[in-house]
Structure formats: C-alpha cells, structure tokens
Amino acid sequence: MAYWLFKSEPSTWSWEMQKKKGDAGQEWDGVRNYQARNNMREMKIGDLGFFYHSQETRDVVGIVEVCALAHPDSTTDDERWECVDIKAVRDVPDPVTLDAIKKNPKLAEMVLVKNSRLSVQPVKPDEWAEICRMGGVSPVP
C-alpha cells in the first residue's frame, strides 16, 4: 500500500467535482509530465492519495483511492501519456493548508514543499499519518 498526493486547480477540477463522480471515479487525465506519469504507473488498486487544491486555497481537502491502474490518457492520442482513475473516499474535515505543512518540521521533506510543481507525487507513510492527524481524519478509511 502506497500513498500519493494529487494536485489540482479547483477551477479546473475541484474536490466537489471529484466527489460528484462517486465510486465510479474519474481518470486523472491531462498530466503531461514524465515524473508525474511514472508515479501513476507505480500505483496499485487501493492505494490512497490526498486531494490537494493548488493556486487558490492551497490545502489538502480530501482522500482518494486508486480504482484503476494506469491506462492511456483518453484526452490525447499521444501514447506517452497515461493515467490512473481515482475515486473520492472521504473529506478531510479540517483542510490542511500548505502553510501549516510548511510550519510542521515533520513535513519539511515532503515533495509538496521541496518540488511544488510536481502534480502527482509520493507521500511517505509517516507524512500520511501526520497530515491525517492535522486534518482530523483517520489514516485508514
């Protein structure tokens, strides 16, 4: 079981939109970055991820689960780009802001802090637990 973080601008694809998809899930399309794609290729069914809103509120607002392995991205004919499907699992009752993450020494090594531009990134188990604690959500759905 691995942990991840998915970043999205709410104006493009928000947590509300993701939740409306329910258990059907949604493909995480539009990624045009090799590192992000490679991360998606590593994902397994049942892996969990944070849903992070960039640009506007800059916070972790939800938890998602990988529900389809990497497959060709339906929004392009370019074979290089693949994506997984994810479904919303639950809200984070107390959204964890980037600010709070940066202030927490335990989270100083997070990719979110070190490489803010990577849109799909791995999260370490202890980072997962810490953010769940801060967000008031159980680390296991």
Next chain:
DNA sequence: GCCAACGTTGGC
C-alpha cells in the same frame, strides 16, 4: 499579476 523554478524542445 508577477516572477522564480522547473521541464521540455529544438538547433547545433
């Protein structure tokens, strides 16, 4: 809205 950081592209 600005700009730094980063990734990608393409000429050589």
Next chain:
DNA sequence: GCCAACGTTGGC
C-alpha cells in the same frame, strides 16, 4: 549530447 530558449506551474 549540450544548452539556450521557451512555456508552464504555482506560490506569493
């Protein structure tokens, strides 16, 4: 294979 130019992202 290098590197300059360019485009994009995302924090501020």
